[in-house]
Amino acid sequence: xxxxxLTDLSRLCIHTITVKPWNIEEAAKKFSAAGxxxxxxxxDTLEGRNIKQTGKMLREQGLTIVSSCRGGFFPGKDERKRKxxxxxxxxxxxxxxxxxxxxxxxxCGADPTQSLEDSRKQIQDGIVALLPDAAAAGVRLAxxxxxxxxxxxxxxxxxxxxxxxxxxxxxxxxxxxxxDVYHLWWDPCLGREIKRCGENxxxxxxxxxxxxxxxxxxxxxxxxxxxxCIPLKKIRGWVESAGFNxxxxxxxxxxxxxxxxxxxxxxKIIHAYREYV
Amino acid sequence: xxxxxLTDLSRLCIHTITVKPWNIEEAAKKFSAAGxxxxxxxxDTLEGRNIKQTGKMLREQGLTIVSSCRGGFFPGKDERKRKxxxxxxxxxxxxxxxxxxxxxxxxCGADPTQSLEDSRKQIQDGIVALLPDAAAAGVRLAxxxxxxxxxxxxxxxxxxxxxxxxxxxxxxxxxxxxxDVYHLWWDPCLGREIKRCGENxxxxxxxxxxxxxxxxxxxxxxxxxxxxCIPLKKIRGWVESAGFNxxxxxxxxxxxxxxxxxxxxxxKIIHAYREYV
Numbered sequence: 001x002x003x004x005x006l007t008d009l010s011r012l013c014i015h016t017i018t019v020k021p022w023n024i025e026e027a028a029k030k031f032s033a034a035g036x037x038x039x040x041x042x043x044d045t046l047e048g049r050n051i052k053q054t055g056k057m058l059r060e061q062g063l064t065i066v067s068s069c070r071g072g073f074f075p076g077k078d079e080r081k082r083k084x085x086x087x088x089x090x091x092x093x094x095x096x097x098x099x100x101x102x103x104x105x106x107x108c109g110a111d112p113t114q115s116l117e118d119s120r121k122q123i124q125d126g127i128v129a130l131l132p133d134a135a136a137a138g139v140r141l142a143x144x145x146x147x148x149x150x151x152x153x154x155x156x157x158x159x160x161x162x163x164x165x166x167x168x169x170x171x172x173x174x175x176x177x178x179x180d181v182y183h184l185w186w187d188p189c190l191g192r193e194i195k196r197c198g199e200n201x202x203x204x205x206x207x208x209x210x211x212x213x214x215x216x217x218x219x220x221x222x223x224x225x226x227x228x229c230i231p232l233k234k235i236r237g238w239v240e241s242a243g244f245n246x247x248x249x250x251x252x253x254x255x256x257x258x259x260x261x262x263x264x265x266x267x268k269i270i271h272a273y274r275e276y277v
Numbered sequence: 278x279x280x281x282x283l284t285d286l287s288r289l290c291i292h293t294i295t296v297k298p299w300n301i302e303e304a305a306k307k308f309s310a311a312g313x314x315x316x317x318x319x320x321d322t323l324e325g326r327n328i329k330q331t332g333k334m335l336r337e338q339g340l341t342i343v344s345s346c347r348g349g350f351f352p353g354k355d356e357r358k359r360k361x362x363x364x365x366x367x368x369x370x371x372x373x374x375x376x377x378x379x380x381x382x383x384x385c386g387a388d389p390t391q392s393l394e395d396s397r398k399q400i401q402d403g404i405v406a407l408l409p410d411a412a413a414a415g416v417r418l419a420x421x422x423x424x425x426x427x428x429x430x431x432x433x434x435x436x437x438x439x440x441x442x443x444x445x446x447x448x449x450x451x452x453x454x455x456x457d458v459y460h461l462w463w464d465p466c467l468g469r470e471i472k473r474c475g476e477n478x479x480x481x482x483x484x485x486x487x488x489x490x491x492x493x494x495x496x497x498x499x500x501x502x503x504x505x506c507i508p509l510k511k512i513r514g515w516v517e518s519a520g521f522n523x524x525x526x527x528x529x530x531x532x533x534x535x536x537x538x539x540x541x542x543x544x545k546i547i548h549a550y551r552e553y554v
Contacts, residue, residue, distance in 0.1 A: 112505075112506035116465070120465075147425065148425050149425070149426045149492070149495075151462075152490045152491070152492070152505075153491070158463050158465075162465055186428035186435050187435075188393070188435075188436070213429045213430060214430070216495075218426075218491075228389075229390075
């Protein structure tokens with residue numbers, strides 16, 4: 001169950017949002033110069049750009065485009081809202097294909113004016129509606145279970161068990177799951193559910209950061225790896241034992257870190273990756 | 278599964294911390310005058326008081342002392358810390374007995390410098406150590422599973438399933454579970470686990486408040502019932518179908534509500550209780 005030793009940066013991916021103050025061109029140059037090999041692109045960084053050209057630029061910097069963030073937000077009491085979400089997800093799938101990445105991460109959404117059960121059904125219906133588009137584009141949809149503290153508006157899928165259930169029910173080569181330690185570290189069933197996720201061929205992505213003690217903001221106080229209490233090596237061990245051999249993606253939303261010099265922060269990310277992941 | 282109609286306040290209990298600006302004497306007078314029938318006493322309100330006399334005072338106001346809050350905080354890497362926690366829990370049991378309540382609520386604790394598995398084992402060991410004291414005092418210990426966002430320092434027991442597992446493993450008439458909607462509303466297994474909790478005779482307490490959208494603080498931004506998105510009537514229906522017929526306890530930590538006039542807040546609690554619980 002021990003994770004493989006991370007002797008180099010060949011499996012290190014960083015999300016563009018982790019270094020939010022940088023635009024995508026700057027992030028690409030800096031990642032590449034530092035030896036980082038993967039990038040996950042948040043859609044906002046593509047605004048006003050030719051997406052195919054941007055994908056080419058990233059590859060020319062030696063970066064693998066690990067995934068695109070994010071689609072989802074399917075639920076809504078209002079049918080028009082749900083249809084608009086499907087349309088936006090179709091655009092997200094097209095963008096992912098143009099960019100040249102094989103994975104679109106889904107933050108599934110929730111509508112606090114209706115039951116979680118209704119939101120969950122609408123999430124599943126939304127993904128079903130997208131399956132032909134995903135297949136045509138060659139883009140896999142990764143259901144990301146979110147921490148229960150986001151069950152009001154961000155996701156009605158709050159455990160890996162739920163994400164596994166849904167992925168297995170959909171039973172499509174175009175649907176899988178993204179495992180993020182921040183959302184799932186507390187779950188007593190995590191080891192078992194990671195194993196199940198891998199065995200069923202659904203483990204598409206692995207996101208790391210840390211849970212700070214104390215955490216002072218529900219959204220923007222994620223920690224750099226090693227700053228908090230998440231057993232990163234143990235979880236990476238489970239993920240790798242389940243057959244995952246892809247990138248370890250650093251996804252940190254942090255008002256505090258975004259205020260710092262981002263080059264210094266990138267240096268710290270690389271150090272923390274070698275030391276704590 | 279529909280909950281019983283709440284035609285009066287005979288099952289309304291309010292936690293002293295809900296009206297934190299009031300001391301216990303003032304809370305008792307105001308609750309009594311408003312027709313509230315139950316009070317749950319937080320231990321800090323007893324400081325500097327004769328506990329037996331305080332219990333007598335509460336009963337003379339016509340109040341049932343539903344439970345005492347709180348024992349727990351068992352885990353610690355340091356053995357001395359764990360022993361000190363046991364000692365403090367023994368005092369809490371004695372205080373509960375002196376006060377004249379049959380339930381002590383346990384916020385079980387967690388130590389972020391060790392694994393959740395270690396913390397869980399220490400919680401169970403701590404409760405085992407207290408069983409003779411609980412039996413001698415006639416005080417039942419209610420394991421309260423806490424929201425996963427508190428898994429770092431407040432509780433390594435984060436789902437009702439875990440609390441049920443532990444209560445069933447301990448298999449003692451002096452151990453049960455407290456169900457708090459704030460901590461558990463998001464859980465897809467909640468209905469099933471409430472049923473299990475009741476069937477095994479472990480459902481000792483039911484706490485209500487609401488989850489605000491958005492929630493701006495991890496600890497002190499709980500909502501008054503009706504202010505948020507928790508399906509209170511549905512959950513009360515489950516709890517009552519599981520055989521629970523005790524008090525509905527209003528437990529709200531809220532910097533915003535504590536700033537308001539507490540008499541006005543009490544009036545709003547009673548209105549919200551009739552309308553939304």
